Amino acid sequence: MKHTLQQIFRSPNFVVGFSIFAVIILTVLIYPMLIPDPPLKIIAQGTFFEPGIYVNTYDTFSAPAYTLKLEGADSKRIASKLNDEDRLAMQKWLVGFGIPENEIDIQNTEALLDLWNTNFDPSKRFQGMTNADRNYYIRLNNSVQGLLSTAPAIIAATDETTGGLVETDRVQQSDYINVSQVSNVRILPLGTDNFGRDVLTELVAATRVSLMIGFVAGFVATLIGLVLGLVSGYVGGWVDDGIMFITNIFTVIPSFVLLILISFSIGQDKRGAFTIATVIGFTSWVWTARAVRSQVISLRNRDHVNLSKLSGHSIFYIIVNDILPYIASYVVMAFILQISSGILAEAGLSILGLGPRTTEVPTLGLMMNWAMIYQAHILGKWWAYFPVIITIALIAFSMNLMNTGMDQVFNPALRD
Amino acid sequence: MTREKKLYLSAKGVTKIFGLGRQKTLAVDNVDIDLYEGEVVSIVGESGSGKTTLSKILLGLISQTEGEIFFQGVKRDINSHAKKREYWKNIQAIFQDPFSSYNIFNKIDTVLLDCINMRGGRYFPREKKIEMMTEACSFVNLKFEELTNKYPFELSGGQMQRLMIARIFLLQPKILLADEPTSMIDACSRATILDELMHLRKEIGMTIIFITHDIGLAYYVSDKVYIMEKGRFVESGSADEVILTPRHDYTKRLLSDVPKIHEEWDLSTV
Numbered sequence: 001m002k003h004t005l006q007q008i009f010r011s012p013n014f015v016v017g018f019s020i021f022a023v024i025i026l027t028v029l030i031y032p033m034l035i036p037d038p039p040l041k042i043i044a045q046g047t048f049f050e051p052g053i054y055v056n057t058y059d060t061f062s063a064p065a066y067t068l069k070l071e072g073a074d075s076k077r078i079a080s081k082l083n084d085e086d087r088l089a090m091q092k093w094l095v096g097f098g099i100p101e102n103e104i105d106i107q108n109t110e111a112l113l114d115l116w117n118t119n120f121d122p123s124k125r126f127q128g129m130t131n132a133d134r135n136y137y138i139r140l141n142n143s144v145q146g147l148l149s150t151a152p153a154i155i156a157a158t159d160e161t162t163g164g165l166v167e168t169d170r171v172q173q174s175d176y177i178n179v180s181q182v183s184n185v186r187i188l189p190l191g192t193d194n195f196g197r198d199v200l201t202e203l204v205a206a207t208r209v210s211l212m213i214g215f216v217a218g219f220v221a222t223l224i225g226l227v228l229g230l231v232s233g234y235v236g237g238w239v240d241d242g243i244m245f246i247t248n249i250f251t252v253i254p255s256f257v258l259l260i261l262i263s264f265s266i267g268q269d270k271r272g273a274f275t276i277a278t279v280i281g282f283t284s285w286v287w288t289a290r291a292v293r294s295q296v297i298s299l300r301n302r303d304h305v306n307l308s309k310l311s312g313h314s315i316f317y318i319i320v321n322d323i324l325p326y327i328a329s330y331v332v333m334a335f336i337l338q339i340s341s342g343i344l345a346e347a348g349l350s351i352l353g354l355g356p357r358t359t360e361v362p363t364l365g366l367m368m369n370w371a372m373i374y375q376a377h378i379l380g381k382w383w384a385y386f387p388v389i390i391t392i393a394l395i396a397f398s399m400n401l402m403n404t405g406m407d408q409v410f411n412p413a414l415r416d
Numbered sequence: 417m418t419r420e421k422k423l424y425l426s427a428k429g430v431t432k433i434f435g436l437g438r439q440k441t442l443a444v445d446n447v448d449i450d451l452y453e454g455e456v457v458s459i460v461g462e463s464g465s466g467k468t469t470l471s472k473i474l475l476g477l478i479s480q481t482e483g484e485i486f487f488q489g490v491k492r493d494i495n496s497h498a499k500k501r502e503y504w505k506n507i508q509a510i511f512q513d514p515f516s517s518y519n520i521f522n523k524i525d526t527v528l529l530d531c532i533n534m535r536g537g538r539y540f541p542r543e544k545k546i547e548m549m550t551e552a553c554s555f556v557n558l559k560f561e562e563l564t565n566k567y568p569f570e571l572s573g574g575q576m577q578r579l580m581i582a583r584i585f586l587l588q589p590k591i592l593l594a595d596e597p598t599s600m601i602d603a604c605s606r607a608t609i610l611d612e613l614m615h616l617r618k619e620i621g622m623t624i625i626f627i628t629h630d631i632g633l634a635y636y637v638s639d640k641v642y643i644m645e646k647g648r649f650v651e652s653g654s655a656d657e658v659i660l661t662p663r664h665d666y667t668k669r670l671l672s673d674v675p676k677i678h679e680e681w682d683l684s685t686v
């Protein structure tokens with residue numbers, strides 16, 4: 001036994017798969033300790049905030065200011081307000097106004113703004129200029145006012161007695177704050193979703209729930225398949241006929257269709273994650289049962305089983321001691337595959353809106369469902385669905401890698 | 417030979433058909449066999465002639481398609497687990513392939529302990545059990561101290577098969593079915609194993625059904641010989657009768673196929 005374990009851990013496939021899976025499990029366990037927020041708490045007003053570091057603006061005023069003289073800081077500030085597109089638009093306006101194109105240097109900000117400020121007239125209309133264009137130029141004009149000014153911004157507060165503004169602070173253009181000294185900073189590595197929830201926190205919780213669904217579904221499916229396969233394979237006769245009859249019925253009905261029908265008839269309110277997992281397990285034991293049965297049939301006439309019979313052992317003893325250990329590796333492999341297919345089945349169900357009810361816990365499938373309903377894919381909000389797809393793929397990939405790794409050890413025909 | 421011997425085991429018209437429809441194999445075809453107390457009976461035939469199938473039917477490990485088995489004069493009844501257990505106290509076997517006779521997940525001690533349990537020694541003190549196992553092992557020239565806590569794959573084929581004899585030593589059945597017990601063993605261990613088997617027979621007075629494809633070997637060990645071809649007994653009689661004056665072509669062919677061994681045994685035994 002120890003020997004086999006060593007061999008398994010020497011198989012590169014298994015090691016890679018196991019490492020990926022271990023990272024996923026560790027993340028799922030450790031992340032909630034670091035960020036104990038409830039995963040479904042709505043933190044953002046608005047939908048689909050981009051991934052990034054969110055710094056509380058108000059708190060930055062009270063954070064200590066540092067003066068840094070940095071090369072290119074001004075041009076960066078200007079570029080963020082006046083990009084190349086705006087410069088070209090200005091050029092177009094000025095050309096329309098009647099200034100020869102070769103006199104306009106759009107890269108020289110100062111000259112361009114001079115030219116603009118002396119000539120721009122919001123009431124002017126040229127041929128082909130739409131209302132939208134006009135509004136755009138007015139907005140552009142507003143935003144470039146004071147762009148080259150080096151005066152500090154003034155922070156003022158309302159005086160309670162007079163009702164007038166009182167200056168409280170000045171912010172120089174060369175003022176910096178240290179982010180670690182700002183009291184409120186929130187990193188949203190994957191932004192927020194359509195409801196304004198932190199996608200990463202949600203994703204970690206969803207992964208945990210989905211893994212649990214996978215384990216429960218895999219456990220139920222493997223247990224049913226194993227028991228039915230063992231009994232029908234070993235006992236044979238009419239017991240075998242009966243079990244195979246049921247198995248055949250389950251084989252001809254596609255399990256996903258059955259799953260959809262059962263989840264639908266359970267009803268939205270009664271569908272918890274655990275119920276869904278059990279239902280998935282109940283619809284996917286067929287192949288395990290078949291495979292176990294055929295293995296048992298090939299084992300039951302082996303001489304070690306005959307010898308065990310001759311030693312007076314009971315059927316139960318023989319199944320547990322002389323049959324089960326020989327198929328254990330196979331059953332473990334089937335279990336691993338059932339886990340990953342259980343996770344996929346939940347995702348499939350949830351995308352159809354037949355997954356666990358949505359009020360309690362997120363699952364990977366539910367996250368896909370929400371992203372789809374709120375059109376994250378059309379709006380280009382990749383962070384709402386792409387990480388979910390990656391997670392599902394990684395789980396399935398790692399489980400399949402572990403499985404092939406074990407197969408190489410247990411199946412001598414595949415050994416190289 | 418005048419003393420009336422007790423009829424232990426007999427089969428009447430036993431037939432076994434494997435499979436269904438076109439895949440049907442007639443493995444054993446209308447076989448009669450009588451086994452008297454204390455005899456050594458050989459069943460000789462080429463591989464595929466149905467010897468193992470017949471032995472499994474006699475052991476009650478598989479059921480026959482047709483025919484009856486009588487044990488000690490009455491029709492054999494092994495329809496419940498308890499009755500089977502009782503039957504297997506009387507009849508035991510050594511299988512052809514020692515490598516597949518062991519559960520690879522169990523230590524070999526289990527095999528011997530099972531025998532002690534079966535003989536009602538489940539609640540014997542540990543020392544007594546160890547003493548019994550040591551005795552059984554030393555009977556087949558094995559050292560229990562060296563074998564205990566080992567797994568089957570740590571033993572050689574010869575050691576495994578000798579341990580199977582030690583098992584029979586502990587069980588002391590009335591009948592032993594030895595199905596080509598030396599065919600998978602290296603040549604050096606073969607003679608030892610046969611010797612130990614014959615020694616055991618003397619020791620506990622067993623009746624033996626010895627199955628082999630080696631007609632010379634059958635002549636060497638047995639009182640009575642059955643020649644089996646394609647599931648049927650084509651010739652039977654005392655060992656001298658069948659082997660020295662063969663009547664059936666198949667028997668003659670079997671004899672000519674192993675001329676050297678035949679002569680060798682002939683020289684040493686006649």
Ligand SMILES: Nc1ncnc2c1ncn2[C@@H]1O[C@H](COP(=O)(O)OP(=O)(O)O)[C@@H](O)[C@H]1O
Pocket residue numbers: 301434435441442443461462463464465466467468469470
């Ligand atoms: N479980 C089985 N199912 C189908 N055919 C079998 C089975 N066991 C044995 N046979 C067939 O029965 C015939 C006799 O086999 P066997 O009794 O093993 O012969 P022997 O022991 O003399 O070599 C062979 O043709 C074999 O293929």
Ligand SMILES: [Mg+2]
Pocket residue numbers: 464467468469512596
């Ligand atoms: Mg055979």
